[in-house]
Amino acid sequence: MVKQFGNIYLIAGIAIIGGGLFGFDISSMSAIIAGQGYLCYFNQGNTPCTGPSSSTQGGITASMAAGSWLASLCSGFVSDAFGRKKAIMLGALIWVVGCIIVSASQNIAMLIVGRIINGFCVGICSAQVPVYISELAPPTKRGRLVGAQQWAITWGILIMFYISYGCSSLKGSAAFRIPWALQMIPAIILFFGMMVLPESPRWLASKDRWEECERVLVLVHGHGDPNSPWVAREFREIKEWLEIERQSKQISYLTLFTPRYINRTHIGLFTQIWSQLTGMNVMMYYITYVFTMAGLTGSTLLLSSSIQYVINVAMTVPALIWIDRVGRRPTLLAGSILMATWLFVNAAVLGAKGVAVPGGVGGIKEAKVQVTGAASKAVIACSYLFVASYAPTWGPVSWIYPPELGS
Numbered sequence: 082m083v084k085q086f087g088n089i090y091l092i093a094g095i096a097i098i099g100g101g102l103f104g105f106d107i108s109s110m111s112a113i114i115a116g117q118g119y120l121c122y123f124n125q126g127n128t129p130c131t132g133p134s135s136s137t138q139g140g141i142t143a144s145m146a147a148g149s150w151l152a153s154l155c156s157g158f159v160s161d162a163f164g165r166k167k168a169i170m171l172g173a174l175i176w177v178v179g180c181i182i183v184s185a186s187q188n189i190a191m192l193i194v195g196r197i198i199n200g201f202c203v204g205i206c207s208a209q210v211p212v213y214i215s216e217l218a219p220p221t222k223r224g225r226l227v228g229a230q231q232w233a234i235t236w237g238i239l240i241m242f243y244i245s246y247g248c249s250s251l252k253g254s255a256a257f258r259i260p261w262a263l264q265m266i267p268a269i270i271l272f273f274g275m276m277v278l279p280e281s282p283r284w285l286a287s288k289d290r291w292e293e294c295e296r297v298l299v300l301v302h303g304h305g306d307p308n309s310p311w312v313a314r315e316f317r318e319i320k321e322w323l324e325i326e327r328q329s330k331q332i333s334y335l336t337l338f339t340p341r342y343i344n345r346t347h348i349g350l351f352t353q354i355w356s357q358l359t360g361m362n363v364m365m366y367y368i369t370y371v372f373t374m375a376g377l378t379g380s381t382l383l384l385s386s387s388i389q390y391v392i393n394v395a396m397t398v399p400a401l402i403w404i405d406r407v408g409r410r411p412t413l414l415a416g417s418i419l420m421a422t423w424l425f426v427n428a429a430v431l432g433a434k435g436v437a438v439p440g441g442v443g444g445i446k447e448a449k450v451q452v453t454g455a456a457s458k459a460v461i462a463c464s465y466l467f468v469a470s471y472a473p474t475w476g477p478v479s480w481i482y483p484p485e486l487g488s
Contacts, residue, residue, distance in 0.1 A: 085279050087300035093214050093226040095274035097233035098267050099169055099206030100480075102176055104237020105264045106145055106199055107365045108390060109257075111238075112245030112383060114138065115369040115445065118256030123189055133189060135447055142366055144193040148200020149207065156208040165213035165281045172205035173272035177265050184262035202268070211480045216281040217301055219311070223485070224405040228477030232397045235472065237267070238365060239390040246383050286319045287326075294319065349483040352413075356479035359420055361471045364389070364464060371464055373448040374431070375457040385461065389468045396472035409482050416474025423467040430459045 086092070113119045120132035133141060152172075160168040175198060182195030211227045218226045245260040279301065285294040295307075298316055303309030337346040364371070368386045377385050404412065435450035442448040452460055 083276050085300060086277050087279065087297075087304070089218055089222065089226065089301060092217055092278050092301070093229055095271065095278060096169065096210050096213055097230045098271040098274065099172060099202075099210040100230040100233035101237035101240075101267050102173075102199075102264070102271070103203045103207060104234040104239075105241040105267065106196075106203065107234075107362070108238040108240075108242035109245050109260050109264060110142060111366050111368060111386070112242050112249065113257045113260065114367075115373070115382065116245075116249050116256050118249075118251065118254055122254050122257070123192070125189075131446060137189060138447070141189065141193055141196065144196040145200040145203065148197035149204035150200075152201040152204025153208045154204075156205040159205065160209050160212070160284075161287075164284050165209050165216065166275055166278060168205055168209045169213060170272050170275045172202040172209070173268040173275070175199075175205070176202035176268040177272075180261060180265040180268070183264075184258045211483070213281055215485065216283045217279070217297075219302065221405070224481050225401045227481045228397075228401050228404055230480045231472075231477040232394070232401060235390070235393040235397050235476070239387070239394050242387050242390050246387065249383065282315070283319055283322070286323050345486040349486050352479050352482050356475045359417075359471060359475055360424055360467070361476070364468060367447070368464065370445060370447045372461065373442050373445050374435070374450050374452060375460045376442075376451065376453055377461075389465055392465055392468050393472050393476075396469045397476060398473075400473040400477040404477060404481065409478050409485075412474050412478050413482075416470055416478075419470035420467055420475070423463040423470065427460055427463045427467075430456050430463070 114132070117130055121130040123133050124130055125133050125137060132138065156168060159171065163171075179195050179198035179200075179202060182198060183192060184195075186192040186195060210230055214227050214230070215223055241260065241264065244263055245257075248256050248259050250256075251259065279297040280293070282294045282297040282301075285291075285297065295312070295316055298312045299305065299307045299309070302315055303312040306312070336342060368389060369382055372382055372385055400412070431450055431452060434452050434456035436452070438449060438451050440446065442451045
């Protein structure tokens with residue numbers, strides 16, 4: 082039997098690699114779509130090295146989200162049947178398969194298939210990692226540990242962006258094949274790392290594996306002491322929770338839409354939906370297009386884009402420190418106001434000072450407007466401020482809040 086470790090920070094540190102995989106995907110696409118290797122290899126137009134059409138590029142980018150959406154719907158069934166731990170390990174294996182296909186892509190169709198498969202992993206891990214951590218973490222640390230999922234995403238974005246930036250000088254398809262292949266490494270670490278972690282005690286209890294449930298509680302909460310009051314309290318709470326569940330009427334997914342649960346369901350769904358609709362994913366995937374419109378080119382473009390990823394990592398830290406003190410709702414409200422402000426300013430500057438460029442700025446056809454001078458600096462500054470507002474608010478809280486609704 083493999084030795085298991087009960088340190089909650091180690092458990093969270095390994096599990097959140099699943100979030101890092103999401104980040105790897107975001108920045109690998111962001112850094113690569115403006116590179117000559119990618120543009121030439123996947124070129125669709127009559128003009129050489131202009132890359133896929135705008136609609137096709139949108140489809141390539143969205144294919145990962147499509148796979149993620151589908152897998153997130155199924156991940157609950159997988160997790161309930163086989164456990165949180167095995168579901169996350171399955172996600173890691175799926176990611177490796179997707180990376181093999183993506184890095185070996187011979188055409189756009191193969192690239193899209195690989196990204197859909199990668200999305201399956203993101204859907205499973207995004208749904209199950211916060212649940213897994215929240216079911217193991219003590220209430221006093223739950224917010225920061227679940228929020229670390231977002232921090233892992235920001236680190237994944239930052240690390241992969243610089244890997245992709247480093248490979249951008251390579252000739253031919255190696256410029257994008259190497260970064261996409263390297264994405265397999267964290268998934269392999271996640272798979273083997275999960276082997277030494279315990280299963281969720283709540284899932285074990287739901288399967289009437291009470292002895293294993295108690296062993297996990299002793300390992301994680303009792304630090305090896307079976308007589309710890311923490312262990313007794315958690316064990317009693319799990320029993321009470323399970324008795325209530327079993328005494329209730331037969332629970333199905335339709336139960337979530339009954340009057341008793343509809344409010345929780347609405348909040349859980351829309352916290353994640355609005356987190357995506359804030360515009361953060363656009364700023365992550367397409368920041369090179371935004372900064373191209375602001376007049377940046379070449380290595381300056383990629384380096385300036387990378388600054389926002391550094392901001393993303395750094396500004397997530399305050400949330401991990403203070404989120405359990407400040408609360409969820411005030412944090413979301415503050416983030417919404419700040420993000421709206423920077424987006425409105427950006428839109429106003431581009432609308433008032435932008436000059437239309439029919440062929441696209443710098444040959445990038447998606448960058449159809451250009452600003453210069455003070456307007457250019459305003460666009461760059463507001464883009465950074467938008468990321469700095471999202472990182473400590475909607476970023477981590479969107480992962481923390483939904484798992485807490487059922488507790």
